[in-house]
Amino acid sequence: MKKYIFTSLLFVLIFTSCNKSNISSTEERLDQRVDSVIKLMTLEEKIGQMVLYTSDWDVTGPTLKSGYLDDIRSGNCGNIFNAHTAKYTRKLQKIAVEESRLGIPLLFGYDVIHGHKTIFPISLGESASWDMVAIEKSARVSAIEAAASGINWTFAPMCDISVEPRWGRVSEGAGEDPYLGSLIAVARVHGFQGNDLSDSLSILACVKHFAAYGAPLAGRDYNTVDMSKRVFLDTYLPPYKAAIDAGAMSVMSSFNELDGIPASGSKYLLTDLLRTELGFKGFVVTDYTSINEMVNHGIVANEVDAGLLAIKAGVDMDMQGEVYFKYLKNQVNEGLLDVKLIDESVRRILKVKFMLDLFDDPYKYCNEEREKRLVYAPEHLEAALDVAKKSMVLLKNENNVLPLQKGEKIVVIGELAASTRDLLGSWKAAGDWDFMKSTIDEIKLYNGESNVIYTEGCKKMGEDRSGFPAAIALARRADKIVMVIGEDWEWSGEAASRTSIKIPGVQTELLEKLKTLNKPVIVVLMNGRPLDLSKESTLADAILEAWYPGTMGGKAITQVLFGDYNPSGKLTMTFPRTLGQVPIFYYEKNTGRPLYLENPKYKSRYIDCPNDPLYPFGFGLSYSTFVYSDIKLSTSELTENGNLEASVNVTNTGGVDGEEVVQCYIRDLVGSVTRPVKELKGFEKIYLKAGESKVITFKITPDMLAFHRLDMTYGTEPGDFKLFIGGNSRDVKETNFALSVQ
Numbered sequence: 010m011k012k013y014i015f016t017s018l019l020f021v022l023i024f025t026s027c028n029k030s031n032i033s034s035t036e037e038r039l040d041q042r043v044d045s046v047i048k049l050m051t052l053e054e055k056i057g058q059m060v061l062y063t064s065d066w067d068v069t070g071p072t073l074k075s076g077y078l079d080d081i082r083s084g085n086c087g088n089i090f091n092a093h094t095a096k097y098t099r100k101l102q103k104i105a106v107e108e109s110r111l112g113i114p115l116l117f118g119y120d121v122i123h124g125h126k127t128i129f130p131i132s133l134g135e136s137a138s139w140d141m142v143a144i145e146k147s148a149r150v151s152a153i154e155a156a157a158s159g160i161n162w163t164f165a166p167m168c169d170i171s172v173e174p175r176w177g178r179v180s181e182g183a184g185e186d187p188y189l190g191s192l193i194a195v196a197r198v199h200g201f202q203g204n205d206l207s208d209s210l211s212i213l214a215c216v217k218h219f220a221a222y223g224a225p226l227a228g229r230d231y232n233t234v235d236m237s238k239r240v241f242l243d244t245y246l247p248p249y250k251a252a253i254d255a256g257a258m259s260v261m262s263s264f265n266e267l268d269g270i271p272a273s274g275s276k277y278l279l280t281d282l283l284r285t286e287l288g289f290k291g292f293v294v295t296d297y298t299s300i301n302e303m304v305n306h307g308i309v310a311n312e313v314d315a316g317l318l319a320i321k322a323g324v325d326m327d328m329q330g331e332v333y334f335k336y337l338k339n340q341v342n343e344g345l346l347d348v349k350l351i352d353e354s355v356r357r358i359l360k361v362k363f364m365l366d367l368f369d370d371p372y373k374y375c376n377e378e379r380e381k382r383l384v385y386a387p388e389h390l391e392a393a394l395d396v397a398k399k400s401m402v403l404l405k406n407e408n409n410v411l412p413l414q415k416g417e418k419i420v421v422i423g424e425l426a427a428s429t430r431d432l433l434g435s436w437k438a439a440g441d442w443d444f445m446k447s448t449i450d451e452i453k454l455y456n457g458e459s460n461v462i463y464t465e466g467c468k469k470m471g472e473d474r475s476g477f478p479a480a481i482a483l484a485r486r487a488d489k490i491v492m493v494i495g496e497d498w499e500w501s502g503e504a505a506s507r508t509s510i511k512i513p514g515v516q517t518e519l520l521e522k523l524k525t526l527n528k529p530v531i532v533v534l535m536n537g538r539p540l541d542l543s544k545e546s547t548l549a550d551a552i553l554e555a556w557y558p559g560t561m562g563g564k565a566i567t568q569v570l571f572g573d574y575n576p577s578g579k580l581t582m583t584f585p586r587t588l589g590q591v592p593i594f595y596y597e598k599n600t601g602r603p604l605y606l607e608n609p610k611y612k613s614r615y616i617d618c619p620n621d622p623l624y625p626f627g628f629g630l631s632y633s634t635f636v637y638s639d640i641k642l643s644t645s646e647l648t649e650n651g652n653l654e655a656s657v658n659v660t661n662t663g664g665v666d667g668e669e670v671v672q673c674y675i676r677d678l679v680g681s682v683t684r685p686v687k688e689l690k691g692f693e694k695i696y697l698k699a700g701e702s703k704v705i706t707f708k709i710t711p712d713m714l715a716f717h718r719l720d721m722t723y724g725t726e727p728g729d730f731k732l733f734i735g736g737n738s739r740d741v742k743e744t745n746f747a748l749s750v751q
Contacts, residue, residue: 010418020636042368042401043359047352054084056337057356058113061294061328064092064101084109085334087358088326089117090162093125093439098159099375106371114362114371118162120436121212122181123147125154127389127560128440129401131501131537132167134556136183137578137629139401139670139694147396148200150389157383158439159374160364162213164261166197168248169218172594174582175228177505180224180435180537180557184581185594185626187244191251198255206258207366208649209373216252218263218296220278221245225265228591231504234265238716239682241267244596250287250578258291258361262324263301271306274301279323292325292357301330311348312336317346323583325354329547346369358632389560397558397565402578403630404542404552410529411472411551412572412632413489415456421449422466422480422523423494423516425535431469431495432538434557435502444560448533451563453570462467462487469497470514481526490523492516492569493533494545498557501537506568510588524548533566539584542623554578570634570713577668577694579629579737586623589615595626595738596685627672627689627737633663633699637671640734640744647748649725656706657734657742661697670694673707674733674741680726687738707734714748 047055062077081104082085092098098117105115123129129147138144148166155163167181170190183193194216203211225232227418236245253260262279265270272278273295303315316332317340327333340346362368383389403411413419416720425431426449429442446454453461466480467473484490494516499505511517521544523530532549534540546552553576555566566572583591600613604620614620614621638658647653659671673691677684691707709732714725727750735741 010716012276036694039360042363043356046111046113046359047355050355052338052341052348052439054111054113055351056333057083057085058087058355058358059326059333059337059351060086060331061088061090061118061326062086063329065562068542078104081105082108083283084111084113086120087113087291088116090328092117093119093155093158093160095157095159095375095377095380099372102371104376107503113359114367116162116213116362116367117160117374118164118215119155119160119438120165121151121155121160121163121438122165122167122360122436123434123554124151124393124440124559125158125160125438126384126440127154127393128437129393129396130556130558130562131180131434132182133180133184133537133581134558135396135401136189136581137402137554137556138396139189139579139692140399141192143396143399144193145196145200146392148197149203150200150388150392152203153210154384154389154659156210156212156362156374157376157380159380160212161367161374162215162259163201164215164217165201166214166252167217168252169221169223170245170248171223172583172592173224173228174224174510174539174591175588176225176587177230177435177501177507178223178503179539179582180501182296183248185583186581186596186689187247189581189692190248194248194252195255198252198257202256202258206364213361213365214252214257215259215261215294216249216257217261219249219260219272219283219293220263221267222263230504231264234267239721242717253287253289258364260291260293262290262293262295262299263294264302266306271299271303271308273324274308274318274322276322284323291345291361292354293323294326295319295324295328295330297328298330300332302428313340316340320346320350320354320421325357340664370737372411377410388513393559394561397562398569398574400556400558401565401569401576402554402580402628403576403632404554404624404628405546405549406551406630406632408529408550409632411455411531411553411570413531413570415571416460417456418460418462418486418488419452419456419486420462420464420490422464422484422490422492422519424465424467424469425466425495426463426491426493429563431498431535432558432562433560434498434503440560446563448563448566451567452491452570454609455567466492467515467519467651469495469516472515474515474518477522481522482520484523484526484528487528489529489531490526491531491533492520492523493535494520495535496537497542498537509541510538512545517544520545531570533570537581541585541587543586546623554580572665575632575665575667576629577631577670579627579670580624581626583622583626584624586618589618596688598683598685621739625737625739627670628739629670629737631663631667631669632665633661633667635667635669635697635699635736636660636662637680637735637742640732640742642744642746645746647709647711647746649748649750652708652710653746654706654708655732655734655744656704657703658702659695659697660702661699664699665699666696668694668696669736671705672735672737674738675709675714676731676733677716677726678729678731680728684716687733689738709746
C-alpha cells in the first residue's frame with residue numbers, strides 16, 4: 010500500500026510537470042502540483058506539515074521534544090529546526106523522503122541572523138553601515154553557507170523597530186527608523202532568497218516578529234505592547250511590509266500581545282492585515298511555543314482553545330508547542346474546526362517547498378563536498394571583514410588621537426580584548442570562536458609584539474579590582490592606552506533585558522584611574538545596544554563603537570584603529586545621556602510647551618539633564634571632516650503630481666579620503682494630526698578624496714510626505730514643510746518648501 014501511494018504521488022507530480030501546456034501560468038502549475046499532493050494526504054499527514062520541532066543539535070527555547078525521528082517517519086512532523094550540516098540534514102531528509110508514507114521533504118530552519126559559520130557584525134551593527142549593498146551581501150554569504158550546510162530556511166530578517174535600549178533584542182534589528190529599517194529589510198530578504206528560491210544556494214527568509222515586538226513595556230522581553238493604531242501603521246509596520254513586498258514567503262508571529270490579543274491569536278494581524286491588506290502569500294509560523302503561551306496571557310483557558318484560536322487567526326505552523334499535533338485532529342472530528350482551514354495552511358507550506366524545488370530534488374542542500382568548499386570561503390571572510398569595518402562608529406576623537414601610528418607603544422586592557430566568543434555576539438549560529446583571532450592577537454600581529462602590551466585589568470563583569478595595579482603600571486610604559494570594554498555577549502539578544510544600560514562591573518572605574526595618567530585613552534566598545542556613556546564620554550579621548558563585529562572583528566577593529574580604514578558608520582539608534590531619557594528617538598513630536606519657549610520653567614524638559622541625547626541618530630565621526638553648503642531647491646513649491654530637487658555640496662575638508670552618509674529629513678509643520686519634528690526620507694553614502702567636493706541631490710515627491718491622516722486614510726495634506734540635510738539628525742542645514750494641491 011505504501012509503495013502504491015508513493016508511486017501515485019510521483020505520478021501526479023510527473024504528470025503535472027509534463028502537461029504544462031494545458032495550464033496558463035507558472036502560478037497555476039504550482040497550485041495544481043500542491044493540490045495533487047494534498048489529495049493524497051490523510052488528516053494526520055496534513056497536520057504533520059503544520060508541525061515544526063527542534064532537533065537536539067541546538068536548543069533555543071525552554072523545552073525539547075524527544076522522538077522527532079519517529080515523528081518524521083510517521084508523517085507527524087514535516088519541518089525541523091536547529092539541525093545543520095549537510096550530513097545530518099541528509100540523514101533526516103532521507104527518513105522523510107524514503108521512509109514516510111508520502112515522502113514529502115522537510116524544511117530545515119535555523120537562526121541564521123548575522124551569519125552561519127562566517128559571522129558578520131550583529132544586525133544593529135550592520136545597520137550602522139548604512140550600506141545596502143554590503144548588508145545584502147552579508148545576507149547572501151549567510152545564505153550560501155547555510156544552504157551548503159543543509160539549511161533551507163532562516164528565521165530572519167528581524168524587522169522590529171525599537172526605541173528601547175533596555176530590550177536586548179535591539180541587537181537583532183535595524184534600529185529606530187522605519188524608512189531605514191524598511192530598506193535594510195528588503196536588502197536582507199533579497200540576500201537570503203536571491204533571485205530564485207529554487208536556486209540551491211538560496212534560503213527562505215522569515216519576517217519577524219509580527220508585529221510590534223520591538224516596543225515592550227519597560228523594555229522587558231516578551232512583555233505587553235500597547236500603542237495607537239496610527240503609531241503602529243506609520244512607524245512599526247513599514248519594515249514588515251517592505252520585507253513582504255520584497256518577496257519573503259514566511260512570517261513569524263511575535264510573543265507579545267497587541268491591542269489585548271497575543272499575536273499568535275490575532276486575526277487582525279495574521280489575516281486581516283497580513284494577508285488581506287498586505288497581500289502576503291506565504292505561510293505563518295509561530296515563535297517558540299507561543300501558541301501554548303497564550304494560556305499564560307489569559308486569552309484562553311487551555312492549550313486546546315489556544316490551538317483553535319491560533320489556526321482561526323491565521324497561524325499555519327506550530328513551532329515546538331505540539332498543540333496542533335495534539336488537538337487539531339479531534340477538533341476537526343468534533344466539528345469545531347473546518348478542515349478547509351487546515352488544507353489552506355498545508356497548501357501554503359507545500360507551495361513553499363515546491364518553490365524551493367524540494368520535491369524534485371530533496372537532497373539539494375545536502376552536498377558535503379560543497380559544504381567544505383563554501384564554509385569559511387576566503388571571499389566570505391573578506392566580506393565579513395568589509396562589513397565589520399563599515400559598521401563601526403567613531404563617537405569621539407579629541408585631538409585626533411586616532412588613528413594610531415604603527416610602531417607606537419600601546420597598552421591594551423580589558424577582558425574583551427582577548428575574547429573571541431564575545432566578538433560573535435548573540436545568535437552566532439554555527440560560528441566557531443576557536444577559528445578566530447582576538448582583538449589583542451590582531452593588534453600584536455599588526456603593530457609588532459614588542460610594541461604592544463596586554464593585561465586584562467579587570468573582568469567584563471563583577472567587582473574584582475585585583476588587576477588594577479598591573480594595568481596602571483603597564484599603562485605608564487605606553488604611549489597610548491586602548492581599553493576594550495562593554496557587555497558580555499549574553500547581555501544582549503533574546504531574554505537579555507536590562508534595567509541599566511551602563512557599562513557593567515568595574516570597567517569604568519579602571520578607566521577613571523587610567524585617565525589620571527595623562528596619556529591618550531582610546532575606548533573600544535563591544536555591546537549589543539545603545540549604552541549610557543555619560544561618564545565614559547568624559548574620560549576617553551576617543552571612543553570607537555565596534556558592536557560585536559563577528560568572525561573578522563579583531564582584524565576589523567585593528568584596521569580602523571590604525572587608520573587602514575577610515576570609519577564611516579552612523580548610529581541607527583539614539584544613545585541617551587541617561588536611562589531616564591528612554592525612550593528617546595529623533596522623530597519625537599513637539600509638545601504644547603516645547604523646549605524653545607522663553608519661559609524658564611513651564612516647558613517640556615528635565616530639571617537635571619538636557620533633553621537632547623549624548624549621540625543622536627545618524628551620528629558618526631570620521632578621520633576626515635565634511636562641510637555642507639546651504640541647501641538649494643529646484644522649486645519652493647511641490648505640486649501633487651510633481652517633484653522638487655534638494656541639493657547640497659559636500660566637501661571633504663580633512664587630510665584623508667573618507668566616506669560620509671548624507672542624510673535628508675523632512676518635517677510637516679501642520680497636519681490634521683501632529684507630526685514628527687523630523688523624518689528620514691533619503692540618504693546617500695558617498696566617498697570623497699581629501700579636498701574633493703560633490704553635489705548630492707535628493708528628489709522629493711508627494712508620496713514621501715504621506716501619513717495616516719485624522720480619518721485614518723493614507724495620503725498627503727497640503728501645507729508648509731521644512732527640509733533638512735546633514736551628517737546626522739541633529740547637525741543639519743535647513744530650508745522650507747510647500748506642498749500645494751491644484
